[in-house]
Amino acid sequence: MKAKGTVHKYGDNVDTDVIIPARYLNTADHKELASHCMEDIDIDFVKNVKEGDIMVAHENFGCGSSREHAPIAIKASGISCVIAATFARIFYRNAINIGLPIIECREASEKIEAGDEVEIDFESGVITNLTKGESYQGQAFPEFLINIINKGGLLNSLK
């Protein structure tokens, strides 16, 4: 499985309250959630994001609330993968459970810039920056989690 797209770049501690503000949590509708994704720190994100684009951030991405609406909003906005130096743990498991590809790579989070074209190979964990002609080794998932992902998410894996 691969993902390829244009990068939207953010900093440290991007919390779930800015990914999807709680004032919009009175719905579980994926499209409606996506229409407010990131708006408190990047009002133009929703306007600019295209299907397949990639989100890159630094430390502790997705900290704060356990709202699954956060990875849902990111996925429904068209983002095909989130790369970060580290993820907050609830966001990490939520992303796996709903099938939003994520990958940890400190080097990629430091070197990739907004607007770069990036390709990710999930099997090898290799992230290729097509704009800069560089590649970075991300952390591939352990087998236990690959099993969940390959079965189409947590619920299917439990059947």
Add this chain to the structure above:
Amino acid sequence: MGMTMTQKILAAHAGLSEVKAGQLIMADLDFVLGNDITSPVAINEFHKAGFTDVFDKDKVTMVMDHFAPNKDIKAATQCKQCRDFCGEHSVTHFYDVGEMGIEHALLPEKGLVGPGDCIIGADSHTCTYGALGAFSTGVGSTDMCAGMAKGKAWFKVPSAIKFNIIGKLPKYSAAKDVILHIIGMIGVDGALYRSMEFSGEGLKNLTMEDRLCMANMAIEAGAKNGIFAVDEVTLEYVKGRFQREYKVFEADPDAEYDEVYDIDLSQIKPTVAFPHLPENAKTFDEIGDVKIDQSVIGSCTNGRIEDLRAAAEIFRGKHIAKGVRCIVIPATQAVYMQAMEEGLLKIFIEAGCAVSTPTCGPCLGGYMGILAKGERSIATTNRNFVGRMGHPESEVYLASPYVAAASAVTGKISQPSEVM
């Protein structure tokens, strides 16, 4: 090699004699929690996956607390979906308006969670029950759905940071100050993926409510869970309250910790976390004149009876400053009733505070105290992220009930000694 307290609870629930940090396990759950925001997503997944029954109708709960009493039509629809689901599946512990309280105050109070339990909740502050010596952690709605259906969840066994508590808190310093101090020291990702274990001779000086407040904010340091060693204070609290059989787990004497910190309670001063991260903790020697528009006293962190007593101690015979709104939110119906019987509500109302029915409301910018552009609130809540209590250009300052009350009286961020 010995195991930490968390590792021992996880091993027991995975049917293993031993687990190691980093190991992936499937564990049996004692209790599964959701609220009116996270449960609807779990219910949709439950139906989509074709599940027909909950694993145990006595071990699943839904608490209508975030946008309840219903704040709008959409919130009403979400609560109705939870109500219908719990009715259909005969879920014993469904808490609706009139019975409900803020989930993390309600469940310990009702005796639904206790020592040695393995608990997940679709709310990040589920780590609160670690105060009782349980392994308890926040998850998302899909995990909640799987937990409701199968009574199981997967975990990566965490390593731990140990906090050795010594001494006794000075007057007007609170458990909130301790946890803000710790988060300020280690940062919002200082305990990422790890446990925060609290033990030591100073534990005896922390009440159960103090511990609930501290464990509640373990997530604000990125921790998987916060957990307190079980002692007489714990056993006294669960006696006659906890409805199942409990089991006491202790860390092995040779358990390995990534780091060990000594926390001397006698050195803890009133502390305020400045916008926009809980790690921006400052004591009053670093705080100048910061005017406030609002003070919120309540939440799963600080809405219990001891918190209201602390606020009332400051407010007694005083009035809040002109131009300040102060909203007091007892966390549960029992706390509300107790506050009424002790005369605390009268003190709040005479001081010019609004007193609300239990709700998470303003803490997450839902309703009941939303901030306008440029406004500032001091709050006994747990997060001060951008836009957390309203407009993206508003500000939230986190503090104890003493500080939130003192600040409401002066109209600027103030320590209790300024008004007492």
